Amino acid sequence: MIATILFFSSCTVAKIGGKGAVPVLLNQPENQMQLIEHVIIKKNRNFDFTSSYDVSEIMSKVIAEKQPDAVINTQITLKQGIDNYFINLFTLGIANSTKIIIDADMMKAKKGNN
Numbered sequence: 448m449i450a451t452i453l454f455f456s457s458c459t460v461a462k463i464g465g466k467g468a469v470p471v472l473l474n475q476p477e478n479q480m481q482l483i484e485h486v487i488i489k490k491n492r493n494f495d496f497t498s499s500y501d502v503s504e505i506m507s508k509v510i511a512e513k514q515p516d517a518v519i520n521t522q523i524t525l526k527q528g529i530d531n532y533f534i535n536l537f538t539l540g541i542a543n544s545t546k547i548i549i550d551a552d553m554m555k556a557k558k559g560n561n
Contacts, residue, residue, distance in 0.1 A: 469515060471518045476519060480517065
């Protein structure tokens with residue numbers, strides 16, 4: 448029974464999206480942009496039943512502080528450390544614990560003559 452639970456808990460697929468006023472891009476936009484700051488945001492999500500992550504929600508505090516026109520070169524990494532392992536073991540893999548790491552560039556549109 449334990450082997451079956453471990454097998455099914457390792458088949459988790461994450462849904463990653465972004466819904467917000469500031470565009471979140473995985474690559475460079477066509478327009479000329481100026482780097483405000485490179486950010487790395489780490490969040491531990493415990494007792495997650497959905498495996499659905501909204502990047503804009505996770506980044507909302509940093510976006511509010513920096514006021515970028517766009518967030519580009521976004522890389523999202525899901526990891527599980529030893530603390531996550533023990534939480535997942537305690538819940539038998541039903542309620543997952545995951546570390547989310549977002550690596551991105553906060554950008555402003557360049558102003559000037561084109």
